[in-house]
Amino acid sequence: MNSKRTLLIAVALVLAALAFIGNVYYLNSAQQRAYDNAKRVQVFVVKKKVPKGLPGEIAVSQEFVGTGKIPQEFRPGSSVAKLDDIKNKVAINELSPGQVLVDGQFVDQSVAQVTNAQRVPAGQVAVSISVDRIHGVAGLLLPGDKVNVLVSEKVSDGSTKVQTLYQNANILAIGSKAAAQAGETTDSKSTAAAAASSDSGLITFALPLESAQRIALIQSAQDKFTFYLTLVQPDNQPVAKPATVDSNGVFNGTGSTPYPTN
Numbered sequence: 001m002n003s004k005r006t007l008l009i010a011v012a013l014v015l016a017a018l019a020f021i022g023n024v025y026y027l028n029s030a031q032q033r034a035y036d037n038a039k040r041v042q043v044f045v046v047k048k049k050v051p052k053g054l055p056g057e058i059a060v061s062q063e064f065v066g067t068g069k070i071p072q073e074f075r076p077g078s079s080v081a082k083l084d085d086i087k088n089k090v091a092i093n094e095l096s097p098g099q100v101l102v103d104g105q106f107v108d109q110s111v112a113q114v115t116n117a118q119r120v121p122a123g124q125v126a127v128s129i130s131v132d133r134i135h136g137v138a139g140l141l142l143p144g145d146k147v148n149v150l151v152s153e154k155v156s157d158g159s160t161k162v163q164t165l166y167q168n169a170n171i172l173a174i175g176s177k178a179a180a181q182a183g184e185t186t187d188s189k190s191t192a193a194a195a196a197s198s199d200s201g202l203i204t205f206a207l208p209l210e211s212a213q214r215i216a217l218i219q220s221a222q223d224k225f226t227f228y229l230t231l232v233q234p235d236n237q238p239v240a241k242p243a244t245v246d247s248n249g250v251f252n253g254t255g256s257t258p259y260p261t262n
Contacts, residue, residue, distance in 0.1 A: 056086030
């Protein structure tokens with residue numbers, strides 16, 4: 001009795017498995033027939049990863065792009081009609097294999113190039129200062145960092161006072177190396193090398209015009225003023241303007257630690 005029951009269960013399982021395989025085969029065949037019966041058209045597709053800035057003629061000659069076929073209903077309306085259309089142009093962004101080439105992915109070099117003027121936020125201007133490694137955080141600054149700008153001033157009584165001029169000033173560039181914009185990629189090695197170069201003491205800020213005027217005035221009176229920069233976190237929140245510290249009272253109010261205690 002038990003052996004007969006076991007045999008029936010085994011037969012049922014085999015039949016269920018065959019039914020499942022048959023359904024999968026039928027569905028796959030139906031999908032393939034539908035795909036094959038659809039009208040297929042030629043398009044140009046990315047065959048190998050296209051790096052940003054790659055010239056179109058190289059993309060064609062080195063087979064970064066090539067022909068392919070897809071159902072007509074899936075063809076983008078802006079698909080590239082002929083490969084000659086991307087010659088003398090460059091890829092504006094990185095393209096992944098399998099992408100259908102469409103208008104706008106390769107553009108004229110003049111369009112792809114980002115000028116330094118375009119990097120300055122609306123309503124701001126670029127202004128530069130010169131600092132040495134002691135006053136510029138030992139050359140650790142990178143384009144895109146934020147800093148607090150401190151100013152040391154020699155006063156008439158012979159003492160010196162230091163006060164915070166600005167907090168969270170945006171560094172637009174260091175030397176000739178500018179901060180990357182959205183969509184751009186950076187080479188960390190080349191960025192670090194630029195920061196360590198001989199012109200790393202040239203710091204360019206993006207600031208409102210009135211703030212830039214103050215920076216320019218202080219920079220022009222180097223016999224009286226000296227800049228000190230302090231690096232802060234990207235999400236640093238400005239605090240109430242710290243009190244001025246002068247050389248006559250530099251030790252007043254100091255505790256056993258520089259950090260606030262509760």
